[in-house]
Amino acid sequence: MALVCLALTNPAAQGHFSLCPLKLLGIAWCPGCGLGHAISFLLHGDLKSSFQAHWLGLPVLLVLLYRIITLGAAGRYRLR
Template sequence: MKKLFNRYAELIIWIVALVCLAFTNPAGQSHFSLCPLKALGFTWCPGCGLGHAISYLFRGDIKNSFHAHWLGIPVLFALLYRIYVLIIARPYRFN
């Protein structure tokens, strides 16, 4: 039961994260950020770059996505595959 809950929790987290990235504006200058490196005053963060890259991909802007972080495209495909696996995966039954 615990593994089933963990699987659904992970599925919800990834879907919510991708939906949030789909609706954010990567070019907008927001004063609020959850990034701990940005809060410490750093201007560059690999996590922020991946988020911007995925957000640009949802807008179809491949050039800016690659410029934000070159791993954005593979990470998006990996996350979509992980969501697919979490939806399709059947719990094993040992009889």
């Protein structure tokens, strides 16, 4: 669900609502926000902006997709 939300949001938009405690304290840079923006840029097909937001965006997205697939497959086999 979180990946769907990241795919539907505009990571380049300024002033959007955030639950990030660092952003709420007025700190502009947060590694978690950087990863979220990087994944969102990747899901929008913008590799350059993704790498600029956080260089771990692509590896994290690949690991998340791998885990979603393996957990989904494991759940499907348990139901049989």
